[in-house]
Amino acid sequence: MDNTDAYLLNFKGYYLIRSTANTDLLKNLEEFEVRHDDVFIITYPKSGTVWAQQILSLIYFEGHRNRTETVETLDRVPFLEHGVPKMEHQKRPSPRLFASHLPYYLAPKGLKNKKAKILYIYRNPKDVLISYFHFSNMMVMLEAPENIEYFMKKFLDGKGN
Structure with a gap:
């Protein structure tokens, strides 16, 4: 692990x-x-x-x-x-x-x-992805993603912050 x-x-x-x-x-x-x-x-x-x-x-x-x-x-x-x-x-x-x-x-x-x-x-996973992306950019306890493409890769890997 x-x-x-x-x-x-x-x-x-x-x-x-x-x-x-x-x-x-x-x-x-x-x-x-x-x-x-x-x-x-x-x-x-x-x-x-x-x-x-x-x-x-x-x-x-x-x-x-x-x-x-x-x-x-x-x-x-x-x-x-x-x-x-x-x-x-x-x-x-x-x-x-x-x-x-x-x-x-x-x-x-x-x-x-x-x-x-x-x-x-x-909820529609596309909507979740976009909402989570913006949420991650706003929360200091989460990694701010470089861009939506980077975030989508982590999201699809199960690591959507």
Whole structure:
């Protein structure tokens, strides 16, 4: 496993943003306890994850009534693989909402054999490529691609920053 890239971490064949990846959490994710009323938003990056996080959290927690709109989206619907500081996923009250960009083979075992709800969102890969390219140019934690051709090669290699 080559983990010399300054921006990306290769974890079991899947690339994550090095600065946000929590390797301790990832190593134990297979055993993560999934509850029957958990809801998982599963997407490829830049495919509408934040929109889905906001919509579902407003539906589940009636944000307009409970003032949850003052709580950050990542605190309402955290990424399963990122491990938000000071947040223990197992202690969150039900129903728990999660987002994830992880591939199926890295998902917790319980997600494969329990009755949790999964919302899978996909987007035209051409649109994802362009959105990811512009996102990478904007984010300091990601490598700024030289041009769209260079970025497309990395994207097709599974290293789309």
